[in-house]
Amino acid sequence: MAPRDVLIEHLLRRAGFGASPAVIEAYADMGYATALDALINYESIFDDVDTKIGRPGYVLITARAGFAPTTNITDARQRWLFRMVHTERPLQEKMALFWHNHFATAFGKIAGAVGATEATRTLAAKPSEDAAGVKGQLEVFREFATGNFRDLLIAMARDPAMLIWLDGRTNVKARPQENFARELMELFTMGVGTFPEADVYAGARVFTGWNLARVGGNGAAGSFVFNYNANQHDTTAKEFSFPIYRNGGRTIPSRAGAAGMQDGLDLIDAVASHPATGPRLARKLYAFFVNEVDPPDQALIADLARIYYASRFEIKPMLVRLFTADAFTSSASFYKRYSWPAEFVARALHEVGWAGFSVNDALTPMVTMGQQLFEPPDVAGWDLGPAWFTSGSMVARMNFAAQLATNQKFELRDQAKPVVKSPESLVSWAMDRLTAASFPSDGYNALLDYARAGANWTGSDTQLATKASGVAHLIAGSAHYQFV
């Protein structure tokens, strides 16, 4: 086995979801700069991961009455996990998860409004697979993963799932609906405390008429689409506490209904340009990719914000800066991010193994760990960092490690067999395979004592199956492993 390339491992845990030993080796052979280029400029990599579902050599999915990821939310969750494990564009998938948390939209409310099938389509359908060409919200996140933030905001303001989730579909001039305008400013861009309540009321009026329509009937050939309803647009002027226009103007002028959609575009441009938005997004990306444990590198965050404004809201140049920063590549940032349950599960599948395991069996454990995909707890997304960790969620993580190690018992035995000759070499082998941070001496000794406990070491198949799965369980269930 080649010596570990810990920087490449770190990059793949952060810019992706970890990787199998073979994939880590392939990226390591490229060297850091080329590996990073391949991760960031993924557009040139052909995206055929979905065609691999159900083929030998990949993690399994569980098909019930057929596999229907565009219309069945459980299958959509399975497909997303499958992609986290097997995509050749891991950064795109990682950013899709980032945006899913940033524009947190939950299946439950949408299903309550339009039914489970339509809700799944609005969240997860791929246009190529949908009878009406519906592009679900997740596909929008993939499209704009490293793209232009303002364009993503516009796409979200018109996104059918978002129009249902934050009630934009009912925003009419007689009674403006505040939900979307409030969260646009409070959560999606500027942040709480940067605007007075009056801006919310004005913002709600801006988006009057940004509604939803059903076209093509109620069946599979029909779909929900964004519909600007000029008759329901409030045509009066709207005044804000912050500049809307580059000349400093704070008032969106009165416009005729037919031209009134420009109000929303003006406001989105203004909130994207607001001086609080760039630093806020920079802090969020920094915490997501670099380090959420140590005091942040304020100079880097300032530089990320500068790049955001200078590029007119492009995400990719921010990511290039971030992944080449010393703050990222320094070993001081390794294992300094509390893993999200989706990351923990995908990494464990890469590192413990997936042969014969169905991602379906990770869905319930993920609920207990606190992250059900497509079901964030509220519009602010999941509580990140230490908030992922409680006694209950830690039991769930330890038990997922046990479940997976049980499933992989014989795979682990067969892989350990050629190299493992003693309890010591078993622990070293497992630590390397799981890209684990080094344990303190007492923790290491606890692993070793576990490997030695029971019958004397013989290296028999039975003993290897027991102890290889047992050590993998203990490492993947340890606190150390909960950091990426």
Add this chain to the structure above:
Amino acid sequence: MMTRREFVRGGIAAFTFGFAAPEFLSDLARAQDTARRNLVVLYLSGGNDALSMIVPYNDPQYRERRPVLAIPAANVLQIGTDRASTALGLNPRLTGLKSIFDAGRLAFIQRTGYANSSRSHFQGTDIWSTANPQVPQGAGWLGRYLDTIPSPADPLVGWSTTRDVPRLLLADRVGVAAIPSVAGYALASPNPGVDAQFARQAATRIASHVPVDMPHLAFVNASAQQAFATLDRVAQVGFYRPAAAYPNNGFGQALQAVAGAMAAGVGTRVFFVQTGGYDTHAGQNTNQANGSYPQLMGTLNDGLLAFYTDLVRQGLFKDTMILQFSEFGRRINENASAGTDHGAASVMMVIGGDVRGGIYGTAANLAPTPDNPTLENNGNDIRYETDFRSVYARVIDNWLGGNSVQVLGGDFRAAAPPFV
């Protein structure tokens, strides 16, 4: 605003608290819990529309401003009048709560809140959780209370039935267990028998490491330690046989676990239970049998009635207090989506064996005039009358036996309604 993440990071060095050895825990729990009293905090997440829960059914402005959502006078469950002579009725789905009210063990405290109410879910929840409208950061009000009980704290002294530990239970020195499912709170192992015991010993030893230079790791290890220190006691709760049938939904099952923990005497003093869906911007449909607000009230009523009935039959009700809050009330005028937007003051409920039931505080005058002192935001929202911190003060002083001035960082006792 500081997020919970930032708070915990800032306060993480404190998570070097040690747990008492498990064999002494039951003694410790008994010593700390001489009164056997407990508190169940119930959070209605999303911002509860108080006007649909405790209805001023004779107020013509109520009907005027809510042409679709107003509940007809004939349908409400009349509970009398408040001291300003406003006739009030409960939501028609609250028949169980009506029976607890009639038994004199349910107090409604109208128009609870604070000045310049936040309309943000997140800031509002932080304010109610920290009891600090100015700087809603740091430990929660009940967490600060737990910090005042003798150390070392029992690792089950607080029990959140949600997956997160809510901010109101975040403490500086005490870890609160998050146990959303008693059945799921048990360890699995890849290998049976003695090897599983070896694995648990090893995992416990790995988790016992508290590296002072790596507080983030110490924090996650503390979560694991807390699990190891509580698993066996929580398992007893799984054997609980309730004396009433709980609804088979998340709220009902959470309340059943709380009753089971009380009955098993595991030592928990403070429980947290949450039920959501109160952010009724659209389709509130108060007058449709399967409308969203009637469903919310149904879930609330059926769960609480089962809990009350069970506790009374188990002889545990006298030691129990349930304190309900929500992050804000809702706009008086209904919107075009048959819903209501974010507002200001709401209503609190207190239920318990020692509670003096009744209607506290006064309903708002709903006339939309700018100078109406019971409203704010140009007559659009209900203005608070009772500072929510005075309610907390009463609970801390008169129920938990703590010191509210110390815990709340101010003296709110004078304005407290005498519900206990």
